[in-house]
Amino acid sequence: MTHRRRPNDRLRTLLKEADWTQEALARAVNTLGAEIGCPLRYDRTAVAHWLSGTRPRHPVPQLAAEALSRRIGRPVTPEAAGFPVPWREPAGEDPVTGFAALCRSDAETGSRLVLQQRPYRVADARAPSPPALPEIPAQRPAADRDPASPGPPQAGAGGPELAALHDAARFFAASIDTHGGRHARSALSTYLADDVTPLLTAPRPSPSRREMLGAAARLAFLLGRMYEDGQLHGLAQRYYTYAHRLASEGGDRATWSLVIRAMSAQAQRLGHLSSALQMGDAAARAAQGLAPSQQSYVQAQFAVILAQTGERRGALSALATAERAAEHAACGQGGSPFDTYPRAALLFQTSQVLEALGDLPGAIGALRRSAAERAEADVRGRTLTHARFGQMLLRTGRLDEACAAWRRFLSGRERLRSGDAERALREMRRALRPYRNRRCAAELLALSVPLTEHS
Incomplete structure (x- = not known):
């Protein structure tokens, strides 16, 4: 650290307001570093240096400000x-x-690192009001299209340009499932910068512009998913935020609901349950009247967060709603990745709900079915399901079965570039260390050593 300055009285005042010790701020900064894939090892001596006037390097000032914002309950820059x-x-x-x-900025190598080190901001983890349901043009019968879904491109409403955006969404969604979120991420950011954003600023009739905004929102959502899978939660949040803003600008209530649902899940995994609940509720309310698969996708996440916040009755009700919607969506769903919600994914979230409600046998059974029903191309989903299956089996004392599940996890992990898979690998090794004298555990620990060195 360099750049000596006079004592930092502003930071000292904020520490007093937060009722924090220097050690507490250092721990909070380290925690936020983990949220953006930036391991930090600060302690109280580092904070003492900051208080004496030493300026820490990027991204520590942003992380310290966010840590204080969360503690104090108001924005701190x-x-x-x-x-x-x-x-x-x-x-x-x-x-x-x-x-x-x-x-x-994301397409430029020089500025990408700064963006990737953006902290996840709890103050931004709130859902605004959803877009109003659009009116149905007279020339499009209601039977041909869900009133809240943008659907496939229509002749004269974007034409080949819009069709290309839908094709790109299918490609990148499939890439996440098959190869993980770290694969083709820079390709999508460059595509958005070079090909998509110029389409949004070009003059075009209002219906065509709305379709373009919706398609761009879905691509932004996919890039957010990629960054979230890469453990870069701050930049993922940034893309999710623009995704729901673009969807709102285009009057695309379906995409808006799906994005807010994803933001709820992100807040939940980071431990911000209040934010997750608010966004999950907003997404569930906005999803009423959407296609059954979209309702199922949103309600399943709402059930998870309700269960994790102790709302048993609400969680079971939301889960039942998700299951009923999935049954209605079982036939005739095709084409777009935004119009389908695989039963295997619903079973995975069913497991999360049941685990949170204390039904571990039911949660294990749902996970077992989820793994069995994963599509062959869904390498990421199947791999992460096996990882979680191993953890839950070990909790019930079934070490041999857990090791068998983790062997399947490791097999799938070799095919992925995924931060979530890397995290699951670390969790597996941590869970197995107490059993390292058992043969199956020792074999897995030895087998997974080279994988932990993969960047």
């Missing part, structure tokens, strides 16, 4: 914490302009 920063995100821009700027 790096500047307010006594850390001047050379660059800050633009605020108040319209969604198209802001999204275009983000995509351009």
Whole structure:
């Protein structure tokens, strides 16, 4: 660390307001570093240096400000914490302009690292009001299209350009499932910067522009998923935010609901249950009237967060709603990855609900069925299901069965570039260490050593 300055009285004042010790701030900064894939090992001596005027390197000022924001309950900027920063995100821009700027920066190697080190911001983990349901044009009979879903491109409403965006969404969604979120991520960010954002600013009739905004929102959502799978939660949150803003601008209630649902799941996995519940409820309300598969997708996540916050009756009700919707969606769903919700994925979330409600045997049974029903191309989903299956089996004392599940996990893991799979690998090794004198555990620990060194 360099750049000596006078004592940082602003940071000292905020520490007092937060009722935090220097060690507590250091631990919080380390935790936020893990949320963006940036391992940190700060302790109280580092904070003492900051208080004496030493300026930490990027992204520590942003992480410290976010840590204080969460503790105090109001926004704290790096500047307010006594850390001047050379660059800050633009605020108040319209969604198209802001999204275009983000995509351009992400496509440039020099600025990408700064973006990837953006902290996840709890203050931004809130759902705004959903877009209104669009009116159905007279020339499109209601029977041909769900009133809340943008559906496939129509002749004269975007034409080949819009069709290309839908094709790209199918390609990148399939890539996440088959190869993991770290695969083709820079390809999607470059595609958005070079091909998609110019389409959003080009003059075009209002119906065509709305279709383009919806298609761009879905691609932004997919890039958010990629960054989330890469454990870069701050930048994932940024893309999710632009995805729901673009969807709202285009009046695309279906995409808006799916994005907010994903943001709920992200907040949940990071432990921000209040934010997850608010967004899960907003997504569930907005999803009423959508296609059955979309309702099932949203209600399943709502059930998970209700279960994790102790709302047993609400969780079981939401899960039942998700199951009924899935039954109605079983026939005739095709084409777009945004119009399908595989039963294996619903079973995975059923397992999460049952586990949170204390029904471990039921949760294990749902996971077993989820693994069996995963599509061959869904390598990521099947691999992560086996990883979680191993953890749950070990909790019930079934070491040999757990090791068998983890062997299947390791087999799938070799085919993926996925931060979630890397995290599951670390969790597996941590769970097996107490059993390292048992043959099956020792074999897995030995087999997985080289994998932990994969970047």
